[in-house]
Amino acid sequence: MDSQNIKPFRARRHLKLITILYIINFFAFLFFPGNLKIGVGLPILLIIRTIWQYNLVYISIGEDFITYQPAAPLRKSVSILFKEITSVSYKNNKVIINYINKISNKQYTVNIPLSIMEDAEKEKLLSTLHIILKDKEI
Template sequence: MSLSLPGNLKISIGLPILIIIRVFWQYNLVYISIGEDFITYRPAAPIRSSVSILFKEITSVSYKYNKVVINYINNISNKQYTVNIPLSVMEDAEKEKLLSTLHIILKDKEI
């Protein structure tokens, strides 16, 4: 359909479509924020909400092929949860920061 349109109209329709695709793709990336005493994880699925985990709530950390598994107990609800953080979709700098922080702060809770 876009091939039958004049040249200027192709750009005015095609460019916004590419921008929308880029924004949607970037929104679906895994987002990790590391603070002084917490980790905030926003999964790739846009339906699921972000999870903030205090370092003192974490009971164990295990490293599997291309993912980090964090088990923690929420202090408010006293329920145990598991978070799987995929490393394959993360950027290298963000991945290194996450892994080094977990190795340094949670070395006694690693499995």
């Protein structure tokens, strides 16, 4: 599989505002008396998480698969082959993908929230999914 055929989609909505708030929070905690480790450590962890999310490929679509990486840092990614997908629906700012894992023969559902994606990126993702999975839409 050629990496040039993979389309990455990122979840970067409101990250600039959140980063600015974390930086302000960091300096505000420096001026409060009390435990300096919590006052400095927590904002630094939040800034690191924001940088991680900025660089995160939220959804990637290849020639025959789709991979979803949740924005929560410790959740694992889900890769689905197009031939395993049984249905796709678009409801309440989410994409709901039902698929059957060919190895375990179990049916699974993946809910992909689109609210953390910027509008242009979301529209590009939805149009790509519509083109690729138009025969499986409900």
